[in-house]
Amino acid sequence: MTTFILKRIFFETLPTLLIIATLTFFMVRLAPGGPFSQEKSVTPEILENLKAHYGLNAPLHKQYFDYMKNLLRGDLGPSFKYPNRTVNELIANAFPVSFELGLYALLFALLVGNAAGLIAALCPNTKSDYIPMSLAMLGICIPSFVLGPLLVLIFSLWLGWFSVSGWDFPSDRILPAITLGATYAAYIARLTRSGMLEILNQDFIRTARAKGLPEYKIILKHGFKGGVIPVVSFLGPAVAGLISGSFVVETIFQIPGLGRFFVNAAFNRDYTMVLGTVLFFAILIILFNLVVDIILVWLNPKLRFRE
Amino acid sequence: MPALLHVENLSVSFTTDERKIQAVREVSFDINKGEIVGIVGESGSGKTVTGMSLLRLIPSPPGHIESGKVLFKGQDLLEIPIKELCKIRGKDISVIFQEPMTALSPLHRIGHQLAETLIIHEEIDFKQAWEVGIEWLEKVGIPDPKERMKAYPFQFSGGMQQRVMIAMALMLNPSLIIADEPTTALDVTIQAQIFELLLKLKNHDTSILFITHDMGVIWELSDRVLVMKDARIVEEGTIEDIFHRPEVTYTQNLLAAVPQLTDESQKHIHGSQKEKNSGLIRLKNLRTWFPIRHGIWARTVGHVKAVDDVSLSIRKGETFGLVGESGSGKTTLGRTILGLERAWEGAVYFKEQNITQITHKNMKPLRRHLQMIFQDPYSSLNPRMTVLDILTEGLIVHNMLESPKKDTAAKLLEEVGLQSDHMFRYPHEFSGGQRQRICIARVMALRPEFVVCDEAVSALDVTVQAQIIEILLQLQEKYNVSYLFISHDLSVVKQITDQVAVMRNGKVVEEGNTQQVIDDPKHPYTQTLINAVPLIGGKKKVI
Numbered sequence: 001m002t003t004f005i006l007k008r009i010f011f012e013t014l015p016t017l018l019i020i021a022t023l024t025f026f027m028v029r030l031a032p033g034g035p036f037s038q039e040k041s042v043t044p045e046i047l048e049n050l051k052a053h054y055g056l057n058a059p060l061h062k063q064y065f066d067y068m069k070n071l072l073r074g075d076l077g078p079s080f081k082y083p084n085r086t087v088n089e090l091i092a093n094a095f096p097v098s099f100e101l102g103l104y105a106l107l108f109a110l111l112v113g114n115a116a117g118l119i120a121a122l123c124p125n126t127k128s129d130y131i132p133m134s135l136a137m138l139g140i141c142i143p144s145f146v147l148g149p150l151l152v153l154i155f156s157l158w159l160g161w162f163s164v165s166g167w168d169f170p171s172d173r174i175l176p177a178i179t180l181g182a183t184y185a186a187y188i189a190r191l192t193r194s195g196m197l198e199i200l201n202q203d204f205i206r207t208a209r210a211k212g213l214p215e216y217k218i219i220l221k222h223g224f225k226g227g228v229i230p231v232v233s234f235l236g237p238a239v240a241g242l243i244s245g246s247f248v249v250e251t252i253f254q255i256p257g258l259g260r261f262f263v264n265a266a267f268n269r270d271y272t273m274v275l276g277t278v279l280f281f282a283i284l285i286i287l288f289n290l291v292v293d294i295i296l297v298w299l300n301p302k303l304r305f306r307e
Numbered sequence: 308m309p310a311l312l313h314v315e316n317l318s319v320s321f322t323t324d325e326r327k328i329q330a331v332r333e334v335s336f337d338i339n340k341g342e343i344v345g346i347v348g349e350s351g352s353g354k355t356v357t358g359m360s361l362l363r364l365i366p367s368p369p370g371h372i373e374s375g376k377v378l379f380k381g382q383d384l385l386e387i388p389i390k391e392l393c394k395i396r397g398k399d400i401s402v403i404f405q406e407p408m409t410a411l412s413p414l415h416r417i418g419h420q421l422a423e424t425l426i427i428h429e430e431i432d433f434k435q436a437w438e439v440g441i442e443w444l445e446k447v448g449i450p451d452p453k454e455r456m457k458a459y460p461f462q463f464s465g466g467m468q469q470r471v472m473i474a475m476a477l478m479l480n481p482s483l484i485i486a487d488e489p490t491t492a493l494d495v496t497i498q499a500q501i502f503e504l505l506l507k508l509k510n511h512d513t514s515i516l517f518i519t520h521d522m523g524v525i526w527e528l529s530d531r532v533l534v535m536k537d538a539r540i541v542e543e544g545t546i547e548d549i550f551h552r553p554e555v556t557y558t559q560n561l562l563a564a565v566p567q568l569t570d571e572s573q574k575h576i577h578g579s580q581k582e583k584n585s586g587l588i589r590l591k592n593l594r595t596w597f598p599i600r601h602g603i604w605a606r607t608v609g610h611v612k613a614v615d616d617v618s619l620s621i622r623k624g625e626t627f628g629l630v631g632e633s634g635s636g637k638t639t640l641g642r643t644i645l646g647l648e649r650a651w652e653g654a655v656y657f658k659e660q661n662i663t664q665i666t667h668k669n670m671k672p673l674r675r676h677l678q679m680i681f682q683d684p685y686s687s688l689n690p691r692m693t694v695l696d697i698l699t700e701g702l703i704v705h706n707m708l709e710s711p712k713k714d715t716a717a718k719l720l721e722e723v724g725l726q727s728d729h730m731f732r733y734p735h736e737f738s739g740g741q742r743q744r745i746c747i748a749r750v751m752a753l754r755p756e757f758v759v760c761d762e763a764v765s766a767l768d769v770t771v772q773a774q775i776i777e778i779l780l781q782l783q784e785k786y787n788v789s790y791l792f793i794s795h796d797l798s799v800v801k802q803i804t805d806q807v808a809v810m811r812n813g814k815v816v817e818e819g820n821t822q823q824v825i826d827d828p829k830h831p832y833t834q835t836l837i838n839a840v841p842l843i844g845g846k847k848k849v850i
Contacts, residue, residue, distance in 0.1 A: 204412040204413070209362075210401065211401075222414075299414070301413070302459070
């Protein structure tokens with residue numbers, strides 16, 4: 001296991017991050033415009049000073065190596081758009097909010113998705129299969145910018161159960177979490193269904209029946225452990241996506257999360273912020289994929305013995 | 308004395324969207340206390356469905372038990388509530404399945420799976436159940452049982468897995484064991500050990516319902532036989548009656564189709580007429596080793612010696628048999644000759660040209676002469692290609708297509724006994740035997756000089772097997788092609804090969820004229836292998 005993790009970190013994670021950082025660095029610079037081009041009526045002298053302050057007038061390769069040097073120390077540099085704030089600070093402030101929202105959304109997605117998928121798998125091609133699966137299809141099709149306002153309309157404006165937006169009270173978490181988690185719940189439902197169906201047709205399920213195990217134990221003990229494997233594989237990138245914030249959901253509900261930085265940084269040509277958020281997201285994805293792979297090994301002992 | 312199990316008018320059907328298939332039709336039989344009853348029949352005859360229906364283990368839907376009674380200790384197993392049935396499953400009636408690899412859960416330790424069986428049916432805690440599990444592993448002959456309890460099924464060989472299944476089936480001392488092809492997936496020597504174990508460990512009063520397609524196995528084990536065909540029992544009788552005085556034509560045909568080690572070899576008559584010139588394929592100290600890599604730098608820590616120092620010579624127009632148990636390196640040897648595996652050392656000469664050293668470009672024109680027919684006709688044909696495309700793909704690659712595609716395909720299909728309008732169909736529309744014919748046609752289209760038949764008839768029913776062998780021999784006669792016939796079935800090898808080599812752990816332990824090797828084996832391993840083959844009408848080896 002240690003070999004496996006070390007191998008992943010040194011042979012996969014670090015080279016991947018290096019490539020991502022390099023590509024992003026040059027790509028944002030290739031984009032037309034710059035961090036200060038939007039500011040109105042800046043005299044050339046001030047622009048020069050600004051550039052000098054942020055080290056943007058040095059040759060590109062020098063900028064690159066400087067950035068990489070700082071990166072190695074974990075310093076993502078100053079933000080070009082938010083004066084006197086570093087990218088590290090900005091991420092550190094916004095991430096906890098997105099993390100919390102993502103966690104609730106994940107919880108919602110897992111509960112609803114697994115339950116729906118399980119019910120569907122146990123009675124394939126019946127009403128209890130078609131109804132949850134049609135809803136799941138709907139969940140995949142409806143984008144969050146439609147679902148969010150719809151939920152607000154029904155539950156906040158008509159029924160008055162929740163606030164329309166904001167991030168102040170515990171009840172403010174509910175609607176955004178559902179909006180963000182719905183699509184994931186739908187995917188999880190479909191994956192659970194197909195995973196369970198496949199497992200329940202395996203020979204060892206018949207063996208379990210032949211032993212005299214009651215049906216619920218067969219499903220929980222012998223079925224579910226194998227049936228959730230596809231769901232777990234999906235969860236790696238999904239969790240990273242959930243907790244790193246969603247631009248759409250955070251905008252609809254006015255949540256001070258990380259998602260808006262992704263988009264705004266790109267619009268503003270905030271070079272360091274773009275790089276910072278991209279790298280942060282990449283680290284999350286890699287980290288959760290690693291966690292998922294470890295869970296998969298635990299779920300499926302066969303992987304432990306494979307070279 | 309009333310029968311232990313009484314089955315009356317059992318009918319089972321499977322319904323799909325398109326049609327209803329009657330899998331079992333009004334089947335009735337009895338099993339007495341302590342009796343071993345065999346059900347024999349070809350694939351699709353309904354024997355497994357019959358066995359599984361007794362405990363309502365068929366998948367439902369699509370399966371549906373339409374009518375009938377299964378009386379066991381005064382209860383109708385088809386009527387009682389599932390909760391009651393669960394008390395009988397595993398305790399009074401246990402099951403041993405065909406494929407131990409898939410019948411044991413890959414996600415749980417052997418020990419857990421054994422202990423689970425006990426915990427369901429008896430007042431016993433996990434620790435005690437674990438101890439009983441260790442005892443049983445010891446009884447079924449698994450070395451170091453204490454440690455092995457913690458292992459997973461895939462860390463066991465097929466034979467060891469089946470021993471675990473046997474332990475699981477016997478540990479609660481059932482009155483009846485349903486054994487569904489328990490040794491079909493295993494080597495003959497392992498098969499003999501498994502039978503011995505099963506008979507030794509079972510209580511004297513325990514009955515067995517034995518489901519198999521193998522007549523030899525039935526002869527070895529059963530007291531009474533039910534012959535099934537097309538969902539019905541066509542004949543029933545004692546072992547002597549069925550084997551020596553079969554009344555129904557189907558039973559007679561079935562018995563006649565079984566290749567026997569004692570049969571006169573047919574090949575050796577027509578093979579000897581041919582002029583045999585020197586070696587077509589010659590192997591010189593061939594080694595195929597696979598490195599075992601370990602650790603973070605993937606260092607090579609050792610080698611799996613799949614083929615180890617093999618020298619052979621196969622002549623033109625000859626059938627060369629290669630026998631051995633699974634894992635002995637037969638398939639790897641076949642693949643190495645064709646260049647599908649890289650030789651580690653040594654040489655493969657095709658017409659005196661060393662093809663292990665050849666460049667990719669120079670190998671290409673030779674490829675068509677070196678072909679392979681695979682064991683599983685289900686997975687070796689691309690399910691998304693029509694038969695027409697499958698048959699002509701190789702010809703197009705080698706620029707050998709002389710007439711229009713359809714004419715060529717029609718001719719090829721005719722040669723293997725299929726109809727020309729079959730060419731527009733996809734592989735899934737054919738039976739196993741027909742698919743193997745398509746595979747043969749695909750190979751023969753290229754007019755190869757050397758064909759590796761890797762267990763080419765092993766997955767087929769005996770009657771179909773006989774037909775496929777006939778086609779192979781006809782085509783050999785016609786095109787003077789050489790076969791390397793890889794098989795675990797000595798009877799078939801004896802029937803059709805001229806020369807034979809016996810492989811074990813990557814090495815050839817004995818080699819020579821087939822008739823001589825089988826009649827008078829020199830190497831002790833060859834002797835063991837031959838002795839393990841069940842012989843119909845011969846002395847029963849097990850009981």
